[in-house]
Amino acid sequence: MxxxxxxxxxxxxxxxxxxxxxxxxxxxxxxxxxxxxxxxxxxxxxxxxxxxxxxxxxxxxxxxxxxxxxxxxxxxxxxDLADLPRTNNDLEQCFGAVRHHERRATGRRGAIPGLVVRGSVRVVAALATRLHHYTAEELCLWDYHLWRQVRERLTYREEARRRQFRFRKDPLVYLAQIEARLLQT
Incomplete structure (x- = not known):
């Protein structure tokens, strides 16, 4: 000693x-x-x-x-932000709960493609509902223009995702269609 x-x-x-x-x-x-x-x-x-x-x-x-x-x-x-997770473990628990609910809702065991496209809305909604139970009045559409902007962003992402799928499904046809559109202009 x-x-x-x-x-x-x-x-x-x-x-x-x-x-x-x-x-x-x-x-x-x-x-x-x-x-x-x-x-x-x-x-x-x-x-x-x-x-x-x-x-x-x-x-x-x-x-x-x-x-x-x-x-x-x-x-x-x-x-300074009351409901912000303090540690990475707390944050992972929040996202783990979102993944759990998505798996329960979709039946998928792996990654959920819908979260890639609509994650900006679905993850925020899932995390917000953990903190507060919203009434019908609180969920009413208040700002139509803001809602349209969100919808446009989601539509853009959905279209990008569709193009990726079409390319993976048949790249030659997809590229031929793009080439034809390019030659028309």
Whole structure:
């Protein structure tokens, strides 16, 4: 035990930093994104300034700082937006629920092509209904022009998907039709 005693201080310090990071990110004080970010940045600066004190764990601290810097732009939004999933696991659970319902509705076990075309509407609707049960009045069409824009985008995607299918089904016929249209103009 006495031989390894010198190794424990750096481990204890690194462990303390990680636990402080967890405490800050858990945000039990319900601070804003800016407040959490300021606290977290102060901790990261402390870690960067004193990483030499943890000996051989300095490379692990450097990696922690590097990974945190790459995630930093999107790390703090969840503190200002109440229903935004806080972790990748929470986000995956949301999308997993959408995939589960799509599989139940379509009977397909694999990827659902309809999500590629209509995902911008179906995924948003599925996630929104997890947070709130809407009444008929809330679901009424309020902005006809906005609805038309969404419909146009969906129609465009459906047509692109149809063209892909036609090309895969018979590429020579598809290309001949395009060539004929090109020569007509």
């Amino acid at each position: 006495q031989k390894t005693e010198v190794l424990w201080a750096p481990i204890e310090q690194a462990y303390h930093w990680v636990h402080r990071a967890v405490h800050i990110l858990n945000n039990h004080e319900n601070g804003s994104a800016t407040q959490v970010r300021v606290q977290y940045d102060a901790l990261l600066q402390e870690m960067a300034d004193h990483k030499a004190t943890v000996g051989s764990l300095a490379s692990a601290i450097e990696q922690f700082l590097k990974v945190t810097a790459s995630f930093a732009p999107g790390l703090f939004h969840c503190y």
